Amino acid sequence: MLKGGKDYIYPRSENFETNFVTLLRMYLFQKYFYNKNVIHEFGCGTGLNLVALAKMFPESQLNGYDWVQSSVDILNSLRGKYGFNINGHLFDMFKSNNKININEGGVFTIGAMEQLGSNYNSFLKYLIAQKPSIVINIETIYELYNSEILFDYVSMRYLKARNWLEGYYKDLLELERNKVIKIHDVKRPFGSFFHDGYTFVVWEPLV
16 A cells, blocks of 8 residues: 555556565665664564675674574574574563663664554663664554544554554654654655555664
8 A cells, every 4th residue: 555645556566565665674774774783673583684684784793583482593594504694582572671782783673563562661661771773663653544544544443453563653752752762764655455564763762
């Protein structure tokens, strides 16, 4: 779904969504991570995004965090087989552990926080306490929908039914008003059939 015209589109390429997301990811990584020696992805899954980063910034130390051991094993296998500078770690985003130091590096999530629903506070407090230099969240952002627009209304109902991320952006705005964080950018470029999962917000802790 392309929200610039508040309508659905029929792309010529069957790979339009994948290609667009690949470009979006490359743009954000290049803009915000080009000078970062250490980068962390939370909710990394199979490591697809970290592999893309390893190809862009082979000298950077990359860390992937997930709540299942299989993801950690995949990342460590990628390091062993292809020589990528990637390390896997177990991490529960519902019960963030402040003992895991993220070294003031860059942080990102892609489609991972949606699973937190309204239980994102522990992870948000963890990020603020750790003081990474920049945070990129590519997620569906409930507060950016407009219930008076039919497509948005349907998406909001879809997110509610799945109990996906809600309240996060509202809290970020409040934190910015209180000078706890600074929001650098937020955009809602486009989405898929059911919702806009590629909205991004870029911010940094200040305290």
